[in-house]
Structure formats: structure tokens, C-alpha cells
């Protein structure tokens with residue numbers, strides 16, 4: 404029977420070694436949380452990196468890792484320490500990630516990184532080819548594997564391949580600066596269907612195809628060699644019911660059954676009915692606009708001092724890619740800013756910013772979402788941003804206000820949120836005031852619309868639409884052959 408093979412750099416689970424034992428935790432990030440729901444329902448396999456390098460594993464640990472991931476219908480691609488440094492921290496996260504998020508000043512064009520990127524994409528192809536059989540469907544994900552569709556196509560010309568990019572595709576003016584632009588574009592064209600979160604990313608990609616490869620583009624179809632490659636936008640949704648149900652359960656819990664975190668929040672906010680909780684959740688990443696958000700909050704407290712003692716910004720930043728210097732600098736800057744603002748404004752009974760630099764379990768994420776009067780999500784550039792959608796899904800009573808950056812892909816579908824430019828502190832401060840004073844009736848009106856849309860276009864629907872479009876490309880191929 405034919406199966407679906409999902410391929411991404413990171414598996415939905417992370418394996419670590421703790422005191423000679425394997426420890427398995429869920430992976431963080433939009434790709435993992437989104438695709439996990441799709442994968443858990445299917446009977447396919449997910450191929451990716453376990454989180455451990457070859458050097459960390461002896462034969463017996465290797466076997467154990469394979470057994471553990473197999474239970475979750477996964478298989479691993481072996482990566483060495485050098486692969487990790489050059490392909491993952493290097494080309495993926497010091498070249499492609501900053502370039503595609505318009506951080507030109509952070510982008511490094513290193514030939515060693517590129518060579519490793521090619522090698523590792525080939526390693527992924529090898530493992531995929533071991534598992535793939537005629538009639539299977541292969542779904543490749545994200546910027547770490549842009550060459551993979553082309554590599555698989557070389558060995559299996561007739562297999563169905565889909566590719567989805569979870570980050571923005573930059574405008575031609577940015578992409579043209581990239582030394583390996585032709586190789587990357589032709590690698591992607593190995594797929595039958597290329598999916599992006601928004602129409603803008605799709606448009607940017609097509610523009611690069613026309614101007615760099617000079618290929619014929621007919622609306623959203625590219626003629627490449629003897630095939631038609633289709634390009635389309637599929638805004639990724641969330642597992643709406645999972646978040647909504649978890650929030651309902653959380654709210655029904657008796658005080659004694661509540662988590663420590665929830666009890667601490669309750670204690671604080673029960674005492675003062677006028678107190679408000681503003682929440683942000685991100686990976687610690689410079690694209691997420693964390694310093695901008697803190698500075699805007701400082702500006703807000705100075706401009707509207709009547710909110711002092713009343714509002715608290717709860718900021719959860721999950722550690723990410725901490726070997727990359729820009730991420731280390733961001734962590735330092737964030738620590739300093741939080742320290743400065745808390746030092747400047749705190750009183751014996753009030754700390755303006757509660758800052759957590761760690762990963763929290765799912766139940767605690769739900770505690771935070773359900774307790775937040777306002778979600779303040781301010782990326783300077785973000786492919787989609789699922790946190791914004793998850794916050795709305797957890798609003799069981801339909802109250803709460805989402806402030807969302809225009810620079811997030813999610814803003815395209817969430818017009819009822821308060822949309823802001825994350826570089827405009829004045830406007831951010833005013834919008835925060837507007838959010839804190841918004842009548843509940845208006846909150847409910849906005850969230851009703853948002854929830855309706857999110858429920859309808861959930862992650863299952865997103866995946867189903869992608870598969871439907873991928874299946875339809877089989878007919879496109881035949882048209883070409885026949886003509």
C-alpha cells in the first residue's frame with residue numbers, strides 16, 4: 404500500500420542523553436507542532452534528525468534511538484558534529500534563515516557551509532530513498548532541505564513530491580544576492596507542488612524563477628524540463644480543537660488541581676481585579692521582535708503611567724539555536740532590557756515583566772494562553788506565527804485581545820486582531836492601551852470571527868488541501884507528455 408513520507412530537518416521529537424539514559428521531549432516550533440497532528444493520524448513515516456550527533460552515540464545507543472523513534476513512526480538521518488556546525492548552525496541558520504527573513508546584515512555566505520548543505524541534503528535523500536516505494540507521496544519541509552526535492556527526483560522520476568516552505572520567501576531584490584540562487588531554485592523545482600504560507604511569498608518565488616532561471620511561468624505553473632511544477636499558497640492552520648478543548652479543561656479545573664504556575668497567576672490576579680496580564684510566547688529568535696516589544700512596553704509605561712502596578716508582561720522565550728552568535732547577543736540584550744525595566748519600575752508588590760527563558764510543558768502553555776487578557780505578538784518578520792492562532796483558539800469565553808505584527812504571515816488572515824508595525828513604538832504603546840481598554844463586547848465580536856475562520860481552516864484542512872493539490876499535479880504532468 405502506498406504511504407506518505409514526511410521529511411524535515413527536525414523530527415517532532417527531540418532525543419537527548421541524560422545520565423546515560425535517553426530523554427525524549429517534543430520539538431518546539433511551528434513546523435513540528437503543526438505537522439505532528441497530521442502525522443499522528445496517518446500511517447506514513449517521518450524522516451529527520453533526532454537531535455543527537457553520531458559522535459554522541461555508540462552502537463547500542465543508536466539502536467535504542469531507532470527503537471524509540473520507530474514507536475512514533477519516525478526514522479532518523481545520521482548527522483555528524485561537523486554537519487551540525489556547517490549545515491545546521493551554518494548554512495541553514497547563518498545563511499538561509501537571516502537572508503529569507505530580510506536580515507541581510509546577519510547573512511554569511513560561506514562556501515564550507517554550502518558544501519555541507521549539499522552533503523547533508525544528499526544524506527537525507529539516501530534515507531528517503533531507502534524508505535520510498537513506487538506510488539508513495541513524499542512531503543518535504545522547510546528551508547534546511549531546499550535541494551532535497553531535486554535529489555529525490557533524480558532517482559525516482561515518477562514519484563509524487565510536495566514541498567512546503569514554513570518561512571517567508573524573500574523578494575527578488577534580496578534573493579538575487581544569494582550566491583547559490585540557481586542551485587536552490589532548481590532543487591526546489593524537483594517537487595510537483597511548492598507551497599507557501601501567503602500569496603506574497605508565492606509571488607516573490609515566481610518572480611525569482613522568471614528573473615533568475617528565465618523559465619516560462621503560466622499563472623502559477625512553471626514549465627521545467629518535461630514537467631509542470633505548480634506553486635500555491637496554503638496558510639498553515641492549527642489543531643484548533645486540541646487547543647480549545649485543553650483550554651476548556653483548564654478552566655474547569657478546581658483550584659486545588661491547578662498547576663503551580665496557574666496558582667501563582669491566580670493569586671496575583673485574584674487580588675487585584677483590575678490587574679491585566681499581557682502575554683508573549685516565542686522561540687528566542689531575532690525575527691520575533693523581542694527587544695522591540697520590551698522597549699515599546701517601557702514607552703507605554705512612561706506614556707500611560709496610570710497602568711503601572713496594573714499590567715504585567717509575561718514573556719516566555721524558548722531557547723533556540725544558541726550556538727549562533729546573533730542568538731547569544733539577542734539573549735544578552737533581552738536579559739539587560741528586562742533587568743533595566745524591572746529595576747526602573749518595580750515596586751515591592753509589582754514586577755512589570757515576568758520573564759521565562761525555558762521551554763514549558765503543553766499544560767503550562769495553556770495556563771498562560773487562558774490567563775492572558777492581551778497577547779502581544781510583535782515579530783519583525785515571521786513566515787506565519789502559530790502562537791497568534793493558538794491564543795485565539797484558547798479563548799473559550801471569546802474575550803481577550805490579540806495584538807499582532809503586520810509582518811507575520813498570520814496577519815493576512817487575522818484582520819480582526821489589532822495589527823501593528825513592530826518598529827513603531829508610539830503606535831504599539833497606543834494599541835496596547837486600546838487593547839487594555841477594549842470593551843468585552845468588542846473583544847467577543849472580533850474573536851468570534853477569528854475563531855470561526857481558524858476552526859474552519861484547521862491543520863487537517865490545510866494538509867488535506869495540500870494533498871489534494873499535489874494529487875491534481877499528476878494530471879498536469881500528463882498534459883505535457885501528451886502535447
Ligand code: ADP
Pocket residue numbers: 429430431432433434436437684685686721761762763764765768787788789790791793
Ligand atoms: P516558530 O515556528 O518560528 O517557532 P510559531 O509561532 O509558528 O513560530 O510556532 C511556535 C510553536 O512552538 C507553537 O506551536 C507553540 O505552541 C510551540 N511552542 C512554543 N513554546 C513552546 C514550549 N515551551 N513547548 C512546546 N511548544 C512550544
Ligand code: G6P
Pocket residue numbers: 413431432433434435545546569570723724
Ligand atoms: C521554525 C522553522 C522550523 C524549525 C523551528 C525550530 O519553525 O521553520 O524548520 O524546526 O523553527 O527551529 P530549530 O532550528 O530548533 O529546528
